[in-house]
Amino acid sequence: MPHPDSPTRVTVISASMGAGHDGAATELTRHLTAAGFLVDRHDFLDLLPARAGKLLSGAYLRLLTWAPAGYQRIYAATEHERRPNPAVRALLRGAERRTLATVTPDTRAVVSTYPGASQVLGALRLRGRLAIPALTYLTDFSVHSLWVAPGIDAHLAAHAIPAAQAHEQGAAGVTVTGPMTDPRFTPADEDERRAARTRFGLPQDTPLVLLVAGSWGVGPVREAAAEILDTGVALPVVVCGRNHALAERLRADGVAHVHGWVDDMPGLMHACDALVQNAGGLTSLEALAGGLPVVSYRCIPGHGRTNAAALDEAGLAPWIREPDQLAPTLTELLHGPRGRAQREAGLALHASAPGPVPAVTAMVRRPLPAARPSSTGMPVESPMAGVVPAQRRRIAARQTVPGRRADADRPVMPGRPGAARSGAESRRARRRTVLMMAAVAATVSLGIGAPLAYAYGDSPGHHFGALTHYLEDDDR
Template identity: 65%
Template sequence: MPHLGSTAHLRALAVAALAPRPASTPRRAVPAERVVIVSASIGAGHDGAARELERRLVAAGIAVDRRDLLDLLPARVGRAVRDGYHRMLVRAPWIYQRVYNSTERAGGGGPLARALLRSAEDRMLRALPADTGAVVSTYPGASRVLGRLRLNGRLDVPVFTYLTDFSVHPLWVADGVDVHLAAHAVPAAQARALGAQDVRVAGPVADPRFRPARAAERSAARARFGLPENAALALLVAGSWGVGPVRQVAAELRECGAAVPVVVCGRNEGLAEQLRADGIEHTYGWVDDMPGLMRAADVLVQNAGGLTSLEAFAAGLPVVTYRCIPGHGLTNSDALDQAGVAAWIRDPSDLKDVLYDVIDGPRGLLQREAAFALFAPEGQGPADEIARAFGDLPPFRPPVRVTRRPHSALRGLAATAAVACAVWVGAVGSAVATTGSPTGLMHAIGHSLDPDDPPHAGKPTAEHHS
């Protein structure tokens, strides 16, 4: 890559080139008839929540569009963010923990990450149809982009953030977002402590196929998956990417004797092959019928506290957290434990006793009751909150589209190149110094700030337990 100037010059150029533009003059007004949901294809949890919100809103008679924030970033940066984050979780989870801690302490975005997200603002506006009446984010970076558009007067419809995690990282709370929707009082309190003004406890969202099973359904599901009819079954999941010490946990489940391990590896086919070689008989890759597999199981063992946990709550399946992944895995485990909906096993010597207690003992009954209580009564869920605010809203006014002269387009391309060069030249060094690997930078960009941000006063730091 040719030399484009000093790092300081590149930083200044990137920030100046992507500085906020004044609000455009309204072109026309049309009735508000549509909700746009912005997610990100990082793992499956953010998209899963977006998909279920879409289903519920459509059932209420509202048109819905979905967008992926990664597609709105320039120069295919979104793919680099996703791939870098994936590699870091699989190959160097300790780096993710350090980056997560540093971003949690910082509580805000650095100049390069802010510039990168600003580069998505015009694309975001162009992605919103003229009849948009509200926008919903299920990803922190999308909330940052949308909140900034609201603050700058470029977006004149309400923005909702649906908190997909049970714990709230500071990046989830973006200035300009009108309403934050939480699954429980624990994440709601965390969001308020981080400065969110309008926070509403609306319960989790889960596909209606996840529901408690009758005895006949349980037997049928076991037969369909080729599982033993009478043994206790521990369904071990590790997200769509199959991350974490899954082989170790599967071996420990088998050795403790409390339940037969049934392992879902997601899209990690290499992991599935390793487990089969280890003698873990009931090992699956990607499973299309997770509701059926949950009906067959007696307990869910998980390591991240994401969407699968919420689906297990809806299915009446007790949840245990064990050997959780770093970062959000730790904070989600703590929050789920505080809420009384999932048992967090910190000591391996407790594994057998806790499994017995949640499968057949009083602890499992209490957890199931607390988990069912999470789900809001009909008409009071997160989609209902969005639908109520959707009515009688002012229309979205698309910005005036200005045709760029050729040299303007070249300046835009040069700005994008400057950002890319600045990110690589100016930020990778600090990311390597902070995290030990350039992949730390990818996570920082994906979560909307630089890993070398200085701490900001007044931002609380969550406690981690290992």
């Protein structure tokens, strides 16, 4: 237990899958630090075995680029599943040891902004290996089943719609905390608008629509830019993130205002009159905080479409599904009462709740439980610190469990002291090696093969069934 006068330590785990999860983690870290917490940040992709995180990120990007229909099919097929498939479970289990290592003995809570990390933390909580609260901050406006992990103590949502979706899928401790954005995202007055346009070399007296596609610049961005230009309602200002090839193609298409990665995104939003987005992530919330009306158009598959539907349902951003609706909708947002109403709704969203810090604070102040049920329903003794120390785990592994003999009772071969124990350690080592190999295979399968298999009617889960059964039989 930390000294009562010392700052409370919280661990935040994100993932560099694009910039949305990291952006939410950055803001969460800033808010927690301002409230007096000490915060440790970790990237979940670094916690996966055998460098699987880099493979997973790259495969996901290629999937969105090369096989968007396949990604849509797997997203729809798994959107409401109660449990990840065996390949995903095998991959995530390989991250448990490193995830535990991120939690120091004085840490009082762990907050995840990435669903894979939440699944690992929930599993550790259920098995009694993580004794401090684990929370999930839902970065999307819609909730895929992977976000809802049994064992997680609280799920924090920016709005009532994702909160209701999480609750329907069985999430624990669902709380509407409101969104988090950088305080620089604020409405601009006329002088700030003109200064921003001058800085970015934009025309002063022309309506401008900011077109964004995330840090990776994925989706049919060129089509959207051309169609905005063809409406004659406004000029597109396109942000391509780190997709340099896309920026070059847009310039070749004749789009005059194209940017790569933009450090001063608040300033660029000050220069524009509306935002067109295709993923419904953090940038949409930033635009709403800045008083920009937002529209969803030509959305990427999966979470891009479900986020667009949720934002539309909330009255925060219309989802344009047909190109012939683009011009009239932009006209209403730029010049009509609909635009004023959406600006007010976006600002009201950010004023509706104080953010997640009070919820984290309340969870941290709860006393640690004396015992927590395991995944089998039997009580598990909670350790004094946030995780079970390595030495205590080794002692526990040698204790007698039903159906097995303690190490002290096991026969030892003459001339080979500890042979039985060495054999058990060898089996565990082999399983760890196989697990790392399975993680790489599962990553590739989930990144490319699994969506295509779903697309053509073949489930990838059975390919990993026997292997996962073998891995999950490991006694921990």
